[in-house]
Amino acid sequence: MQQRSEETRTHLLEAAVRLFGRQGYEASSVAEICAAAGVSKGAFYHHFPSKHEVFMQLLENWLKVLDIQLFASRASQRTTPEALREMAGMASGIFEVAGGRLHMFLEFWSQANRDPVVWEATIAPFRRYQAFFTSFFENGITEGSLKPVDAQNAGRVALALAIGLLLQSLLDPKGADWSASFKDGIDMLLDGISADPQK
Amino acid sequence: MQQRSEETRTHLLEAAVRLFGRQGYEASSVAEICAAAGVSKGAFYHHFPSKHEVFMQLLENWLKVLDIQLFASRASQRTTPEALREMAGMASGIFEVAGGRLHMFLEFWSQANRDPVVWEATIAPFRRYQAFFTSFFENGITEGSLKPVDAQNAGRVALALAIGLLLQSLLDPKGADWSASFKDGIDMLLDGISADPQK
Amino acid sequence: MQQRSEETRTHLLEAAVRLFGRQGYEASSVAEICAAAGVSKGAFYHHFPSKHEVFMQLLENWLKVLDIQLFASRASQRTTPEALREMAGMASGIFEVAGGRLHMFLEFWSQANRDPVVWEATIAPFRRYQAFFTSFFENGITEGSLKPVDAQNAGRVALALAIGLLLQSLLDPKGADWSASFKDGIDMLLDGISADPQK
Amino acid sequence: MQQRSEETRTHLLEAAVRLFGRQGYEASSVAEICAAAGVSKGAFYHHFPSKHEVFMQLLENWLKVLDIQLFASRASQRTTPEALREMAGMASGIFEVAGGRLHMFLEFWSQANRDPVVWEATIAPFRRYQAFFTSFFENGITEGSLKPVDAQNAGRVALALAIGLLLQSLLDPKGADWSASFKDGIDMLLDGISADPQK
C-alpha cells in the first residue's frame, strides 16, 4: 500500500525535525525518532539508509522552501530602495515562521563544518541570497537611485543584517520586535547609500 | 607539584578546544581529548567533573576574552561616528583571531538551545554587546552627531552586522575580505544615521 | 521468530544465575554474562533494561519455585506433627536443589538491605513461610496434638531452623548431612511441643 | 605523631564498616570511605595496602568480638538445660547489639563464597560455636539431664536457631520480639530433649 508507506515516511521526517531541533542531531537517537513517529526501527531503515540521510533529506526540504520564499519576493517594481523596503516589510513573516525551525538551522551549520556535502548544500543558498541582494544593489546603482558603493559588499551587509537579527531572535525570541528591528536596519542602510540623502 | 597539575589542565583545555572546534562537542570523545592532550582519563576526571564542564570552562574563557577586546576599544575619543569607525577598523583582528574558534561558537549556540545554563551564559554577553553599541548611539544622538534614531534598534542592527558577517566568514572564509566588508557596512550604517551626511 | 527470542532470554538468565552464584552480583559484568550466554550486549539490553532487572527476574523465578514446593506439601492429612515430620523428610530435596543456588540467596539478602524493592520481594515470602508454619502449629494446638504454645513464635522458630541449617550447609556443604540434621531438629522441636511426648 | 596516625586509621575503619554495612563492599568506593573518614586517599593507602585489606581487618575485629562474647557466657553452673536457658536469656543483648552490624555480617558471608581466606575466617567461628553448643549437649547427656540425642546435630540445630532468627531479625527488625522468640525456641528444644519431659 503506497499511501501508508508515504505516511510513515512523513511521520518519520516530522518526528526527526522535531527532535533534531529540540535536542540536536547527535543527541537524538534513531530509537527516539521511531518512537516519536510511532513506527518500528525496521520501518525506519526501510525508508532511509541511515540517520544521516534523514538529516540530508530535511536539509534539502528546507533549502527548497528557502528558495521558494526567495523568488516569491522578486516581483515588486519601482525604484530599488522601495523594493528593498517592501521586502523588509515582508520579512516579519520569516521571523515568525522560522521560529521553531531555526534550531534546526543551527544544527545544519554545525554539521556543515564537518561534512563537505552538508557544507556545499548549506553554503549554496547563502551565495544565492547574497547574489540576490547584490543584484538589487547593482540595479539601484545603474538606475541611479543608489550611490556607487561596492554592490558585493552591500549584498553581504544586507545578508549579515538578516542573519544576525535572525540569530539574535533565536537566542532571545522575546527580547525585542525583531522584524521591526529588521525594517529599521534596512532603512538605515538605505539612508546611507541612497543617492538623495534623506530627501 | 602544582605546576604540573596546571599544565595538564591547560593541555586538556587546549586539546578540547581543538577537537570541539574541528569535530563538534558530541563527536569528540573524552578518550580522544585525553589522547590529544597526552594524559590519561584519570587525569581528565581529576581536573574536570565531566565533559560538559570542560565545555563550560571553554565558554567562560572565550567570553572573558571577548569582553576584554570589547572594552579595550572604549577609550577612544572624538565624535561617536569616528569612534565607531575606529572600532570597525580594529575588528579585522577579531575576524582573524576568531577564525579557528568560530566552529566552537556554533557549538555554543547549538548547546544554548538545550541547556539553560549555557543559554544564560551565552545570552548575557550578547546583551552586553548590544547595550554597548546602544550606548554609543545614544551618545551620538545626544551630542548631535547622529540623527535621532531608535538607539536600541541601532545597537541590535550593529550587532547583527557583526554576527552576520562573522557567520558568513565562517561558512566561506575565503569568499571575501570580511573585515573590509565589516568596515564598509559600518560606514553605510553611519552614513545613514549621521546628522551631517559625509560633510 | 518468537522462539529464538525466548531462547536467548533463557540463555541470558541461565548464564546470569550461574555467574551471580559463583562470583556475586557486583563482580559479574554484563559482558561476562553475555559471553557466557553466547549473545551480544545488544541482545542483553534488548531483553532487559538493566543488569539489576535480570537480578529481579531471577529473584522472582526463585521465589515462585519455592512457593510451589511449599504448597505442594500442603496436601497431607493425619495429625499435624506427622504432617510436619513428613515435610521435613521432603526437605532433603530442597537442600540438594538449593545447593548451587544458595550463593545467590545470600546475594538477595545482601541486596535486600539496600534496595527497598528487593527487600519487599524478599521479605514477602518469608512472611508467607512463617505464616504457613504458624498455621500448622495452630491447627495442631486446636486439634489437641500440640501443647498450647505461642504458634507465632513456633512458626518463627521452625523457619529459623530451616534458614539456619540452609546457611550452615552453604558455608560448609560437606560438613554434615544437613537434611538429616533438619529432620532431627524438627523431631526435637515436635517432641518439645507435642501433647503426648513420643507416645 | 603516633596518636594522630592511630586516629586516622580508626576513622578509616569506622567509615568503612559504616559504608560496607550500608551499601556493601563493592558498592563502597575508596574515595567514599576517605570522604566519610575525612582523610585523603593518600592517607588511606598509607594505612592499608588495599580496600580488601580493610575488609579483612574488619572481619578480624568482628571475629574477636564474637569470641569474647562466646566465652563470657561460659561461666554458669547447675544443670545443662538451665545453663542453656540462661544463655538464651542473655541473647537479647546480642540481637540489639548486632543490629547495625548484621549487614556487615551478610557481606562477610557473601564474600566467603569467593575468597578462600575469608571463607576460612568466617567458617571458623561457626565451627567453634557449634562445638560450643555440642559440648553443652554432651555434658547434658552424660550428666543425665538430657536424652541421648545426637549431640552434634543438636548443636547444629541450636546454632541454626540462633542464625535463623538473627537473619529474620535483620530482614524485619520490628516484625517481632526476636530475643523472646529465641528464648521460646530454646525452651521448646530443651523440652524436646530433656530427660524428664515437662516435669
Added chain:
DNA sequence: ACCACCGGGACAACCCGTTCCT
C-alpha cells in the same frame, strides 16, 4: 613517618546505529 595531590589505565554499565531474518 605521614599525608595530599596527581595521574594511570582498566573496565563498568549502558546505548547506539545498523543489519538480518521473517
Added chain:
DNA sequence: AGGAACGGGTTGTCCCGGTGGT
C-alpha cells in the same frame, strides 16, 4: 515492515601507585 540481535563505543568511576611536601 517488524523485531531480534550485533558489536563497537560512550561517559564516567575505580583502585591504586608515584612524587613531593610537612
